[in-house]
């Protein structure tokens with residue numbers, strides 16, 4: 001089946017099985033490997049992308065459902081000003097270790113800050129609950145998002 | 157010049173946050189084939205017949221006959237095949253490799269393969285293993301590895317004892333749950349095999365390929381890709397997927413990618429050893445421990461893996477931070493028909509420290525003494541020897557560490573007012589612990605002989621060549637800092653890429669909290685020499701580790717310096733138990749560590765916070781078990797690891813105590829934060845309930861059991 005959608009601001013068309021996972025479409029058909037497969041069952045958030053501005057686990061999204069939708073991945077987001085603010089926050093807080101979970105956390109941070117530019121610590125903790133990280137213990141990621149929201153004030 | 161402890165930006169930061177870092181499963185090639193492993197569904201069986209479906213063109217199924225060399229994973233013992241040879245010993249053991257272009261077609265082939273098995277009697281528990289040492293291969297004894305050692309004159313002191321206390325503890329499995337499952341991409345280029353993978357020890361993989369294919373090392377190139385976490389799970393295990401992926405590439409002549417899915421990763425890869433530990437303490441009339449008798453049993457799983465070395469660390473750590481002059485220790489690792497137990501951050505330490513810390517607390521409580529006070533009276537002090545009678549080469553600061561954690565947390569004050577508060581149960585617990593850094597015994601000198609290489613180029617940049625893997629712990633940054641600091645050049649001029657065995661000598665595996673301590677020190681020595689020759693246009697310096705003359709080790713009697721260096725720490729954990737759900741909620745975490753000089757505060761903080769949370773998972777929530785060898789937990793939905801909601805931010809304090817032999821005074825860190833977490837939690841739960849906690853994880857079911865048990 002032919003599926004058309006907006007990917008990182010550009011129109012794309014792919015031809016594939018309707019039930020193929022968005023994660024595979026991104027990684028295999030389109031060569032965007034920033035979204036990772038940590039579990040393949042919606043549990044870890046390493047594959048997270050934004051669909052119409054909402055955080056989704058791309059391993060749980062069948063390709064046909066993205067028709068006419070707007071998908072943003074780390075590859076599209078990394079050129080934006082907001083990304084730079086998140087990146088600076090993560091750098092200051094030491095939020096990155098092995099990095100496998102990182103693009104997913106960045107997308108989760110962006111989804112949160114779009115909704116709520118000044119989240120409390122509890123709100124950040126709740127917003128990243130669907131993203132697993134085995135390296136950091138989370139506090140340093142929470143702090144990274146906090147710094148991004150503070151120092152990137154006005155961007156969201 | 158900056159202070160070595162000041163944080164810098166990690167050299168891998170931008171690539172990772174921008175999603176540019178290429179993990180082994182991100183590599184793409186037009187001709188690439190995918191591989192999947194067909195695994196045993198039986199716990200212990202003979203393979204009678206394998207029936208394959210008709211294979212579409214371009215698809216292949218390989219078995220052990222396709223391995224031209226030695227079909228044995230090179231670790232400590234030669235007991236584990238890469239692909240099963242007519243017999244399987246655990247559910248998930250690799251039997252066949254299926255290769256082809258399309259993953260769906262591969263999955264179709266997998267579902268049509270049938271194997272006729274002849275089931276054999278299987279061993280499920282340590283007890284069964286001891287009772288029925290059936291003939292199948294484990295280590296060189298078929299069913300077990302056993303060690304023992306003594307110190308002083310335990311029998312004499314046991315006879316003289318006035319009081320005896322004994323406990324028995326059980327600890328469960330732990331799965332590493334690194335976020336990136338095992339991943340490799342291999343290809344044959346100009347008659348050489350090039351392996352790209354997720355791993356801690358590139359030279360283990362080189363060794364595996366040499367063996368499996370009989371190839372000369374000059375034809376083998378192993379490159380570590382960015383690695384999504386290891387924690388010991390990518391120490392020895394990657395040799396299996398690496399060699400199978402290489403087998404695919406060699407047989408087909410095409411690039412091959414082998415990436416585990418989460419379920420097969422959980423079912424079939426190594427775990428932390430479950431343990432059964434008995435401790436008996438003998439006290440004199442003054443309530444001093446005059447002798448101890450310790451018996452350690454580990455569940456080794458189907459093959460020996462690193463069980464022998466894990467067992468050594470468990471028994472050497474069995475007396476914790478206490479000076480026990482008369483000591484008997486026995487330990488065994490026993491074969492069972494279950495997934496292989498092997499390396500996991502802490503490497504036997506977490507089991508040993510859980511047992512000794514709880515035991516010390518139990519004695520204190522039975523004597524009506526304050527546990528901290530009782531522990532303090534038995535602390536190792538300057539001049540004391542380790543359990544294996546090795547001298548400590550640096551000042552021991554346990555008193556100071558204990559005092560600091562007590563003050564920070566208010567432990568002693570709070571301890572008096574815990575217990576029932578309305579319906580809620582409140583508790584506070586403490587643990588004090590150490591971790592030996594570096595390979596066990598003389599392993600650094602005898603087995604590893606670490607080699608490092610430092611190059612200065614004409615343009616004034618310097619490049620580090622070591623086999624130490626960046627697995628998230630920040631080693632490229634910390635080693636770079638050590639070199640730049642010693643040379644007095646900016647960090648930006650020090651290049652450090654992922655290890656590639658074509659250029660990087662074997663500086664040993666990335667394990668045992670040894671990288672900064674051993675490899676870092678060697679690089680520092682290279683830098684010292686380079687500094688003297690800085691005027692030369694190009695300089696190459698190579699150094700090999702030499703066993704320090706002030707250390708000694710006897711591997712027969714287990715006497716001497718079991719580890720070249722030690723790090724120390726203490727935890728206090730405050731909790732309450734929800735009376736409706738029996739769930740433990742952690743309200744506060746206070747920690748103090750002596751890791752010598754911290755090399756980078758942010759990296760140190762990251763290691764500590766991550767290790768703590770992994771330790772909380774181990775102590776409270778992570779459950780893995782098997783029914784007839786079949787894992788009950790097969791996903792991250794059922795094997796639950798901590799999320800952002802589970803634990804509060806810890807208070808962390810470092811006690812600076814520079815080491816004479818570490819680079820810039822540093823000691824080891826990676827494992828220390830995990831080893832003492834479980835006993836602090838268990839002690840807090842015990843304090844809240846007024847009941848002995850004898851096993852971890854302390855799940856709600858276990859708490860309920862304890863609360864409903866009248867005594």
Ligand code: FES
Nearest residue numbers: 040042044045059
């Ligand atoms: S890979 Fe999609 S949630 Fe884990």
Ligand code: FES
Nearest residue numbers: 098101133134135
């Ligand atoms: S940084 Fe490794 S899983 Fe998050």
